[in-house]
Amino acid sequence: MPFQKVQPERLATAVVRQIELLILRGILRPGERLPAERELADKLGVSRPSLREAVAELQERGLLVSRPGAGIYVAEVLGAAFSDALIRLFATHDEALFDYIAFRRDLEGLAAERAARLGSDTDLQVVDAIFAKMAAANGKRNPADEARLDAEFHLAIIEASHNVVMLHMMRAMFDLLREGVFYNRQIMFRQRTTRAMLLDQHRAINDALQARDGPGARAAVERHLTYVEGALSDHLRSEKNESIALLRLQHELGKD
Structure with a gap:
């Protein structure tokens, strides 16, 4: 039978998927600043370590960028x-x-x-x-x-x-x-x-x-x-x- 056990989803993966969809649907726009880490973690209902893991993955994918002393921003993906x-x-x-x-x-x-x-x-x-x-x-x-x-x-x-x-x-x-x-x-x-x-x-x-x-x-x-x-x-x-x-x-x- 072609069935496999359902694997619980990592919180970081759920965060990645949510932010990806917000960018894809144009709700989060290029150059827009994300809320501060504590505030964003509260909004998403996840721990700060899980949020950091998600943000790091989105940065690797080129969808988010970190600006020292300023915060995390949606990448200027349209410029390309x-x-x-x-x-x-x-x-x-x-x-x-x-x-x-x-x-x-x-x-x-x-x-x-x-x-x-x-x-x-x-x-x-x-x-x-x-x-x-x-x-x-x-x-x-x-x-x-x-x-x-x-x-x-x-x-x-x-x-x-x-x-x-x-x-x-x-x-x-x-x-x-x-x-x-x-x-x-x-x-x-x-x-x-x-x-x-x-x-x-x-x-x-x-x-x-x-x-x-x-x-x-x-x-x-x-x-x-x-x-x-x-x-x-x-x-x-x-x-x-x-x-x-x-x-x-x-x-x-x-x-x-």
């Missing part, structure tokens, strides 16, 4: 998604910008459709709460706040889709966006008309999600990112035209 050389290429070629937007349009459209179908009521409450903050920031006219909340809104939808591969992939992409690798998000929030349109587009996405209208949510995301693509294309064209105009002006002034 792209090499430094590739990131530099992304930052210096417009082709990468528009491929990035096309990639987001496809993946986020799918994520929104999944979120409408698979997201819990609490997931959708998170999305709605972030949208409310976006609306408030729009009234204050702070481009930096709106740009930050824009990223949080889209990531909340991806989290609500409950696909861990998509979640970690898109977090890596948004980290590059946050660092200005693809474009400065604040560009999109500087003009009053553009800011109003962006808020309306996010409202349409949120409304479809709250109604659990999957196809509607996907279409709203696709319309939004198509608009972003056009606005950034216009911005790049305007910058190029301005550089040419400056050369003409310099040439004209030089005739004197």
Whole structure:
């Protein structure tokens, strides 16, 4: 008979598995500090030696890192998604910008459709709460706040889709966006008309999600990112035209 005696599980193994799942599901995020040893051991209901054993194993796996005098942190595992050389290429070629937007349009459209179908009521409450903050920031006219909340809104939808591969992939992409690798998000929030349109587009996405209208949510995301693509294309064209105009002006002034 193919049966074996059940072996009791080591407490350290149970701790490892729990922390692994929290990282996998995106609940513990890269760079996040774990509670102090005594507090974490109490939360987990294990002894400090068992916790130390689990932490050591997770450090060996590259999921946790120790910073002397600062504590234990979730490793910056997303940074390894792209090499430094590739990131530099992304930052210096417009082709990468528009491929990035096309990639987001496809993946986020799918994520929104999944979120409408698979997201819990609490997931959708998170999305709605972030949208409310976006609306408030729009009234204050702070481009930096709106740009930050824009990223949080889209990531909340991806989290609500409950696909861990998509979640970690898109977090890596948004980290590059946050660092200005693809474009400065604040560009999109500087003009009053553009800011109003962006808020309306996010409202349409949120409304479809709250109604659990999957196809509607996907279409709203696709319309939004198509608009972003056009606005950034216009911005790049305007910058190029301005550089040419400056050369003409310099040439004209030089005739004197």
